[in-house]
Structure formats: C-alpha cells, structure tokens
Amino acid sequence: MTKQIELGDITVDVVLKDIKNIHLSVYPPNGRVKISAPLRMDMDTIRVFAISRLGWIKKQQKKFQEQERETPREYLDLESHYLWGKRYLLKVIEVDEAPSVELKHRKMILRVRPGADDKKKQDIVDAWYREQLKKAVPPLIAVWEPLLGVKVERFFVQRMKTKWGSCNHKACNIRLNTELAKKPKECLEYTIVHEMTHLLEPTHNSRFITLMDRFMPKWQFYRDKLNQLPVRHEDWIY
Numbered sequence: 581m582t583k584q585i586e587l588g589d590i591t592v593d594v595v596l597k598d599i600k601n602i603h604l605s606v607y608p609p610n611g612r613v614k615i616s617a618p619l620r621m622d623m624d625t626i627r628v629f630a631i632s633r634l635g636w637i638k639k640q641q642k643k644f645q646e647q648e649r650e651t652p653r654e655y656l657d658l659e660s661h662y663l664w665g666k667r668y669l670l671k672v673i674e675v676d677e678a679p680s681v682e683l684k685h686r687k688m689i690l691r692v693r694p695g696a697d698d699k700k701k702q703d704i705v706d707a708w709y710r711e712q713l714k715k716a717v718p719p720l721i722a723v724w725e726p727l728l729g730v731k732v733e734r735f736f737v738q739r740m741k742t743k744w745g746s747c748n749h750k751a752c753n754i755r756l757n758t759e760l761a762k763k764p765k766e767c768l769e770y771t772i773v774h775e776m777t778h779l780l781e782p783t784h785n786s787r788f789i790t791l792m793d794r795f796m797p798k799w800q801f802y803r804d805k806l807n808q809l810p811v812r813h814e815d816w817i818y
Contacts (some may be wrong), residue, residue, distance in 0.1 A: 585615075586629050590637065592625070592630050602626070604633055607742050611641030631709065655701035661688050662710065665764035672701070681708040688741035706739075709761040713737045717766070719755065720772050728795060730779040744806065745771045747778035754778075763806060 585592040592613045610706040617626050630637075653659065659670040668688040675691050681704065682689040692701055714737055721732050733752040740746070740757040747754050754775040760768045773796050781788040792799045 583623065585623070586672055587627075587630060587634060589635075590641075594626055595598070596621070604630070604637070605742075606637055606640035611637075613637055613641075617672050633717075652676065653702065653705075655698055657692065661705070662762040663688075664761070665767075669810055679704045681705060683791060706758065710758050713756065713758060713761040713768075716761070717772065720769050721776070724776055724795075725774055728773075728776050728780065730776055732776060732779070745775045747775040747782070749779050749782045754780060766802055767806040768801055770806065773799065774803075 583594045583596070585594055590613060592615055594615045594617060596619050597616055599616060599618050601615060602618065602621065605614045605616075606612070607614065610687050613630075615626060615630060653661075653662075655670065655672060655812055657670060657672055661668050663683065668683060668686055670690060671687050672692065674694045674696070676693060677691065679693065679696070679700075680690070680691045690701060690705065692704065695735060696704075717735055717737070721735065725731055731752060732754055735751065736755045737758055739759075740755070743757065744760060745754060745756045754772070756768075756771060757777070774792070777788060777791050777795065780791055797804075
C-alpha cells in the first residue's frame with residue numbers, strides 16, 4: 581500500500597509493509613524521499629516522524645543535487661577512465677582475439693573484436709572493474725576481521741545505484757558497489773569497515789558511530805571524500 585505526504589515542496593512516498601520499524605530513505609539523483617512503515621502505523625504518526633527528519637532530508641537532497649556526475653561513457657580513444665582514483669586515457673584496439681583490458685603507463689588499453697558496439701565495450705570494462713574489486717577486497721577483510729572481532733561469511737560485488745555498500749548482519753554477508761574500483765583505495769577500505777561494523781551494530785545509531793570512531797578515527801573524512809567524488813551516469817528509472 582502506497583500513500584503520499586506533502587511537506588511544503590517535498591513529497592514523501594509512504595509504503596506500508598509488514599515490517600517492525602519505520603525506515604526513511606532519500607534516493608539520487610534528485611532526492612526522492614521514501615518512508616517504509618509498519619502496516620499498523622497511522623499516517624499522523626508517520627507525518628510527525630517525517631517532520632522530525634526534515635532537516636536531514638533537505639541535507640541529503642542538497643548533497644545529491646550538488647554531487648558531480650560523470651558524462652555518459654562513449655568508449656572512445658582518449659576518454660578518461662579511473663582505477664583506484666588514478667586517471668587513465670582509453671585506447672581502443674580492434675583485434676580478432678578474446679577481449680581484454682590492460683593498464684599501460686597512463687593508458688587503459690581496451691582490446692575488442694572488430695565491430696564491437698558501445699554496449700559490448702561497456703560490458704567488457706565493467707567486468708574488468710568487478711575483477712579488480714574482487715581481488716582487492718579479500719586482503720582488506722582479512723586485516724579488519726580480527727580488529728573488529730567479526731567474520732564475513734561472503735562478500736558480493738555488484739552495481740548499486742543508491743549505496744556504496746550494504747550488509748546482511750544475520751547472514752554475515754556484505755555487498756559492495758562496483759564503482760568503488762574507480763575510487764581511491766582508502767574509500768574502499770572505509771566502505772568495507774563501515775559494512776563490517778554493521779555486523780556488530782545493524783543501524784546507524786550512536787553505538788555504530790562510537791564503534792566507527794574507535795576502529796577508524798578518520799572515517800568521516802573518508803566518507804565525505806567518497807561522497808564528493810563524481811558518481812556514474814545512470815538512466816534512473818523508479
């Protein structure tokens with residue numbers, strides 16, 4: 581069941597679900613606001629909750645509106661691509677062999693079969709980014725597991741439009757956005773620590789903040805750095 585609340589010029593989508601707690605989300609690119617609430621909760625209570633979080637909602641919307649976005653990738657020679665925060669200029673080479681990506685000096689060499697279209701080039705590059713991330717994550721998890729006193733059973737790498745990562749604390753799994761391969765490695769490490777800390781505290785409450793302060797004192801600096809970097813161009817469909 582979906583309803584709406586109007587808070588001045590802000591429209592809040594309200595979805596009533598069979599859940600225990602109320603959840604507030606603000607989504608890029610334009611700051612769409614959604615509240616998921618228990619079926620038993622009345623709209624007046626939900627409105628009061630939304631009003632109490634109005635300052636946070638506006639802050640999140642402002643952040644999304646100001647965040648720089650990449651232009652759509654065309655996979656042409658001399659186009660800029662990034663790995664671990666470093667810039668490489670693309671060089672596309674057509675060859676009759678298996679597609680590949682290779683870094684050479686400050687160039688990203690993309691080898692494709694003759695006639696490969698933009699979609700195929702994108703798929704090859706995206707798969708390469710996933711592999712870079714899959715190689716970088718296990719050593720970082722291994723470093724932080726004994727420091728946090730937790731065990732990550734599995735990690736997953738996938739495209740995520742609205743989050744850098746997520747955690748299933750019951751299954752002890754974490755998920756990471758493939759876009760992290762483009763960002764500085766300290767931003768990847770911050771995201772991993774953030775999600776692993778959710779194995780100790782599932783919510784972003786004061787205990788979570790205290791734990792992050794203890795384990796990674798500069799975590800807010802890394803978070804802000806990550807959120808200030810350009811994000812991937814997306815065709816957003818709700």
